[in-house]
Amino acid sequence: MSREKIYLFDTTLRDGQQTPGVDFSVEDKIAIAGMLDKFGIDYVEGGYPGANPTDTAFFEQNRMKKASFVAFGMTKRAGVSASNDPGLSSLVQSNSDAVCFVAKSWDYHVDVALGISNEENLECIRASVERTVDAGKEAMVDCEHFFDGYKANSDYALACAKTALDAGARWVVLCDTNGGTQTEEVREIVTAVIAAGIPGDRLGIHAHNDTGLAVANTLAAVEAGARQIQGTLNGIGERCGNANLVVLIPNLVLKSRWNERFCTSIDEAKLTELTRLSHAFDELLNRSPDPQMPYVGASSFATKAGIHASALLKDPKTYEHVEPESVGNTRKVMVSDQGGKSNFINELSRRGIKVSKSSPKLDTLIAIVKEHEASGYAYEAADASFELLARRTLGTLPQFFKVESFRVMVERRFDANGVLKTISEAIVRVEIDGERHISVAEGHGPVNALDIALRKDLGKFQQEIEDLELCDYKVRILNGGTEAITRVLIESRDDSGERWWTVGVSDNIIDASFQALMDSINYKLIKNRTAVEELSRS
Numbered sequence: 001m002s003r004e005k006i007y008l009f010d011t012t013l014r015d016g017q018q019t020p021g022v023d024f025s026v027e028d029k030i031a032i033a034g035m036l037d038k039f040g041i042d043y044v045e046g047g048y049p050g051a052n053p054t055d056t057a058f059f060e061q062n063r064m065k066k067a068s069f070v071a072f073g074m075t076k077r078a079g080v081s082a083s084n085d086p087g088l089s090s091l092v093q094s095n096s097d098a099v100c101f102v103a104k105s106w107d108y109h110v111d112v113a114l115g116i117s118n119e120e121n122l123e124c125i126r127a128s129v130e131r132t133v134d135a136g137k138e139a140m141v142d143c144e145h146f147f148d149g150y151k152a153n154s155d156y157a158l159a160c161a162k163t164a165l166d167a168g169a170r171w172v173v174l175c176d177t178n179g180g181t182q183t184e185e186v187r188e189i190v191t192a193v194i195a196a197g198i199p200g201d202r203l204g205i206h207a208h209n210d211t212g213l214a215v216a217n218t219l220a221a222v223e224a225g226a227r228q229i230q231g232t233l234n235g236i237g238e239r240c241g242n243a244n245l246v247v248l249i250p251n252l253v254l255k256s257r258w259n260e261r262f263c264t265s266i267d268e269a270k271l272t273e274l275t276r277l278s279h280a281f282d283e284l285l286n287r288s289p290d291p292q293m294p295y296v297g298a299s300s301f302a303t304k305a306g307i308h309a310s311a312l313l314k315d316p317k318t319y320e321h322v323e324p325e326s327v328g329n330t331r332k333v334m335v336s337d338q339g340g341k342s343n344f345i346n347e348l349s350r351r352g353i354k355v356s357k358s359s360p361k362l363d364t365l366i367a368i369v370k371e372h373e374a375s376g377y378a379y380e381a382a383d384a385s386f387e388l389l390a391r392r393t394l395g396t397l398p399q400f401f402k403v404e405s406f407r408v409m410v411e412r413r414f415d416a417n418g419v420l421k422t423i424s425e426a427i428v429r430v431e432i433d434g435e436r437h438i439s440v441a442e443g444h445g446p447v448n449a450l451d452i453a454l455r456k457d458l459g460k461f462q463q464e465i466e467d468l469e470l471c472d473y474k475v476r477i478l479n480g481g482t483e484a485i486t487r488v489l490i491e492s493r494d495d496s497g498e499r500w501w502t503v504g505v506s507d508n509i510i511d512a513s514f515q516a517l518m519d520s521i522n523y524k525l526i527k528n529r530t531a532v533e534e535l536s537r538s
Contacts, residue, residue, distance in 0.1 A: 003263045006252055007228040009043040009173075009204065010036050010245060011237075012281075013058075014072050017047065018238035022285060026057045027471045031284060031491065031499060032233075033063045039277055040265045041245075043228075045070040045100060050090030059094045068138065071096035075103050075128040075141075078116040082127040092131060098138035100173075101128050105160035106149030118156055122163045129167035139164075140171035142206055147174065147181040150189050158196050171204045171228050176217060179210025179240060186217045190224035200225030207243045209235060214243035219251065222262070233281045234293065246278045250295045254322050268326065275328035276380050283381030283489055283501070286474045300324070301331040341366065351387050352530065355394055365393040375505060376478045376487050382503035384492075384523040385516070391526065400461055400525050403518065404429040404436070406453070408446045408510050426453040435459065447473065447513045454517055461525060467495040468524050470517075475509065483507060490516040494524060496531075 013029050016022060024032070029046065036044045044067045047055035051073070062069050071094045076085040083089075091099045103125045104110045110121045125141060132139040141164035143149075149157040161172045174190065181189075186205075194200050205221035205228070207214040218229050235244030252258045253271050278296040282289040291298040301324040324331045341357050344366055348355055355362050368389065369379065379386040391397035406428045415421050423442065426449035430437045439456035443449030455465055472491035477484045486509045493499045500523055504515025 003259075003261055004201070004227060006222060006262045006264050007042045007171075007204075008040075008245065008249065008264055008266070009045065009070075009228055009230040010041045010232065011045045011072075011206075011230055011242065012036070012232040013044070013046050014048070015237040015242050016232050019236045019241070022236065024054065025472075026054055027491070028284060029054070029058045030063060031472075032281065033058075033069075034499065035277060035280065036233075037064050037067045039273060040270050041067050042265050043068045043070050043098065045072050046096070047071075048073045048091075049094040049096075050087060059096065062095045062097070064097070068097040069095070070098045070100050070140075072100045072102070075101045075124040076131075078114070078120045078124055082131040088128055088131060092135045092137065096137065098140065098170075099132045100140045100142055100171075101125070101132075101164075102142045102144050103128075103160060103164065104145070104149075105143035105157045105175075106145040107153045107156045109145055109149070118159075122159060125160060125163045126167045129164055129169045133168040139167075139169045140173060140204070141169050142173045142175050144175050145177045147176045147185065147189055148178060150192075151185075154192075158193065158198075161193065161198055162196075165198055165202060170202070172198060172202055173204035173206050173228065173230060174221070174226070175206040176208055176214075177206075179208030179214065181207075181213075181217060182211070183213055183216045183220045187220040187224045190221045190226055194225045201227045204228030204230055205243075206230040208237065209240045209242060209244075212240070214241070215247050215251075218243045218248055219258075222252075222258070234278055234290070236285075244293075246274060246296055247294050250274060250322070250327050254326060271326060272328045276383075279378070279380035280501075283378060283474070284472075284491075286476055286489075288476075295322075295327045296329055301329055344369075347386075348390055351383075351390070353387070353390055353394065353396070359394075361394050365390055368393060372505075376485050377503055377505050378487065378489075379503070382489060382501045382516075382519075384500035385502045385519045388502075388519055388522055388526070397522070397526065400432070400522060401458060402431045403454075403514075404431055406450065406514060408450055410446055424449040426450040428453040428456075430454075430458065432459040432461070446510055447517075450510065450514060451517055454514075455521065458521070464528055465521060465524055468521065469493050470520065471499070473513075478505075486512050488512040488516045490520055492520040492524070494527075498527070500527075 013032060017024055033044055046058055049055050049059035049071050071091045073087055073091045076082050076088045104114055104121055107118055110118055129139045143160055146157055164172050203226040205218050205226045207217040229248060231243035231245040231248055234246055235241040249266050252264055253266055275296040279289045301320055341362060408426045410424050412422045424446045425442050427440050437457045437459055439453045441449050441452035441456055443452050470490055470492050474489045476487045478487055479485055485507050488504045490502050491499060502516040502519035504512035506512040
């Protein structure tokens with residue numbers, strides 16, 4: 001029996017932006033979009049081009065390789081033709097594959113929020129979708145407040161959905177915008193919508209988590225017939241967040257209730273990257289991953305001493321509903337050392353590094369990683385640093401340069417004009433092939449000065465790092481007080497478009513930063529050599 005496809009639509013870059021304390025830069029958006037695209041999400045909604053400088057810059061080019069790149073925005077304004085509405089023009093002319101419109105489907109909102117007639121609202125939906133389809137883009141409509149609107153006036157809510165469908169929308173998405181709809185209500189209303197003539201394979205669900213039911217409500221909509229699900233990474237979003245794709249996807253892929261009837265673009269092999277994706281996203285947000293998040297949390301497969309642990313050691317199935325490796329996670333009470341080694345071997349193999357289970361160097365690497373993580377390192381979000389650590393431990397990392405010492409000075413003083421200034425200067429001594437190189441640089445702060453000095457003169461490697469760019473820098477305090485342990489994450493990129501993260505940990509923020517900076521340069525140099533080797537083999 002053939003399985004129906006459930007389409008995955010990610011709204012992290014828009015809904016996630018509304019999370020208190022979250023403010024994506026263009027670089028953040030590029031990085032997150034790349035993560036989602038690589039993972040296999042069908043639709044990645046990038047934001048509202050034309051509404052703000054960040055989203056406008058983000059849509060200067062199509063960021064996707066496989067996923068459909070979606071622009072989000074409002075339907076045209078009442079009283080203005082579709083061809084003359086500047087907001088609609090920004091959406092249609094953007095470098096997107098599709099446009100998702102938000103449209104009022106609760107007559108109360110049409111009256112109070114928009115101040116127009118119900119008929120005018122329907123015309124705005126129709127004209128906006130038609131112009132998008134005429135432009136050769138896929139159109140979809142988020143029917144905002146649909147469930148509340150349906151309960152208040154089912155005929156009008158259905159009219160909004162049918163107008164979008166008849167105008168050519170590929171997807172009509174039913175939104176529980178206030179997040180208060182109960183699971184059985186979702187199931188009943190989606191069933192009624194399909195019975196009213198809107199096919200399930202054209203319906204989507206967009207659930208908010210204000211009652212803690214976003215995931216349950218999304219699955220109820222799927223069971224009732226909806227075939228597109230919208231959500232965010234780790235469930236971020238305004239108020240209590242959105243439906244969590246990191247929880248929804250493994251349910252659909254691993255649970256027989258769903259995987260016997262449905263398939264997604266994420267297969268079981270790809271699902272093993274889920275934990276890495278979730279944790280890397282949290283690191284990018286500069287926040288700690290939720291240890292109790294289903295499937296990917298550090299405690300998801302952890303068991304303390306007692307009868308649970310005893311049973312788990314005899315057979316993991318006694319207290320695990322799925323194998324932790326299926327989502328890229330690990331259990332805290334290990335059955336054997338071999339299981340741990342297998343995880344490391346798989347990670348190394350993914351990077352083209354071969355090592356046997358019996359190698360004592362592998363045991364050393366595992367011990368070092370465990371020691372480092374206990375002291376604050378986070379390799380899920382800094383895979384470049386992990387690869388360097390692995391190569392160094394296994395004896396396959398050349399020593400391109402050796403830093404003999406560095407010094408950073410910060411002076412705060414008044415200049416000749418009486419203006420208070422803070423000046424940072426760094427000195428770095430590097431040895432390359434027995435030759436010493438000393439570089440001095442000033443910068444905007446001590447880390448910037450150190451970065452400039454380190455990369456100022458690397459001798460024969462200087463040309464190789466000319467295209468190296470540091471595009472993000474994040475600091476996390478791991479414990480309290482001014483003497484706290486600090487973790488620094490640095491994101492780098494080069495002209496190939498590849499991005500990588502490196503990490504440093506120390507009770508000195510400058511030292512932690514320097515570790516991450518050195519790893520970034522070393523990874524760039526080893527990356528160059530790997531690329532040459534691959535080219536010669538081809």
